[in-house]
Amino acid sequence: MSDAPLIRLSGITKTYGRGQAAFQALKGIDLAVEAGEFVAVMGPSGSGKSTVMNILGCLDTPTSGSYEFEGVKVEQLTRNERALLRRNYLGFVFQGFNLLARTTALENVELPLIYRGEPLVRRHAAARDALRQVGLEGWEHHTPGELSGGQQQRVAIARAIVTRPHVLLADEPTGNLDTRTSEEIMELIAAFNRELGITVLMVTHEPDMAAHARRVVRFVDGRVDSDRRNGEAG
């Protein structure tokens, strides 16, 4: 198992709708990701890059194909087992932040720990620590409405890494942010990859953001078009 990759997709397809209206978003994806990697997934709109992220995050199920996570065949898991996989191994950052409204930063960040059943004291300490790590010390009791977009995304990142996940999945994390804030967010994500060894998969269509990754996978039309290391020629 040690030589198996962290994530392996083989022949993944995803079809939306039926019959005449059917649309194939993914036409057979093969992809392997090793632990500790920082992968940027790029491609034009409709290329299927977000769909593959949702499948990787067990938020959506593929129409066919096989998805192995740490040697476990995900398509054989039940709905609850997939939820537990998300709870224990995955962290999410979305373009739209997806924080709970009218809920303080601290409560948003401790939410995954509540589902993990962490006791109150440990939960609070870990949540405060995560907020400090994303540079939001002193903002614990502000609600999303009182925070800027960049700050909201920092809260979302804190929520994603507070459980020390094996994999951080980020779907256009800087899509709603200005250039400077985007850079700061990318620095943060890169730092968690570098310092905590969290594997990062990030969807983006901005080459500047993809430049932070060490590997770039390009999707075109539901297929992997290119897959190369940053710094390689091209």
Next chain:
Amino acid sequence: MLWNTLLLALRAIRRNLMRSFLTILGIVIGVAAVITMVTLGNGATKSVSDQISSMGSNLVMVMPGQRFGPGAVAAAPFKNADVEAVRSQITGARLVAPVVAKSATAVYQANNWSTVVYGSSNEYFEAGNWTLAAGRTFTEAEERSGRAVCVIGDTVREKLFGRQSPVGNDIRIKQFSCEVIGLLQAKGQSAMGSDQDDMVVMPLRTVQRRLSGSQDIGRLSISVKEGVSIDTVKAQLTLLLRERRNIAENEDDDFRVMDTRQIAETLTSTTKILTMLLGAVAAVSLLVGGIGIMNIMLVSVTERTREIGIRLAIGALEREVLLQFLIEAVVLASLGGLIGIAIATAASIFLANLMAIPYLFDLGINLLAFFFSAAIGVIFGYFPARRAAGLNPIDALRHE
């Protein structure tokens, strides 16, 4: 898991204070209205039956004429001889009080008050469950000779004497003056809504001689002996009076024999119908409250669906999400129910006081209203969540 889910549910309630408040409000109003209406209706029923029992139990009343109101046939009144016949021949009767009623104006010094003068005997007080507040009742000599003495009700005392003690003073009724020898304990309103204390009682002979000028008797109040069947006494009375009034076999009675139980049944059945009517009106408000809750829940379904998506994405199990929403709904609905019950209790006690009816706590209607409201809250709070929690997390997140 339960503890954590409870925490999450309470946080969700706090987070959506306005929505929670509106949800509760609908339940509170509905529950309070239903309970208040039914409780007051029960109180009114109880009040009516209490007043009837204050008329005296085992009481049979005999009146000439067959019907009240339109179409009433004039019938010959009873005479003194009828009273004697009933006294001697109806063995089941403990006492028989003949009654003559005349309205008259009573005057004391500068005060005058128009009231009803009853001519009867001491048996009248006993049959009607009257007790003396002061003074005495009639002596045998006073009854026999028809002396001008009277026992007055509390309303007459208040109107004529104010704070003065009436006993020993003379009041004037028509052309004669009459010594007040006794004062009756106040009874309040009768079941029909008239003031039972607004009366003057004199010996039968006094009224017949000085006020009505005839031997006529308006009605008989008969108290039945303990252990004797009221129906037997009624049958005997009917037989005796038919014979004395020469009613042929094929003719109907020209008098009525009623007992207090019959009167009570008629009156309480009326108030029970009213209670049901009020309860039905209030139930509509509970229903409207339920529809209000449904509205609020449906309006917030988009936000809630996204919230469910977020929770599922960060690793909540479907059943944890559902349990949270269930707890949320149950807490809100029960809180609304409890507040509604508290308001209903306060309102019922206050209104019962105002309407001078007893406050009766009805466990059944409290439980019924509470569980109905809880069911509304759970149905409208829980089922939309159930649909959302069954979605793929990504579909719930993208819900527009």
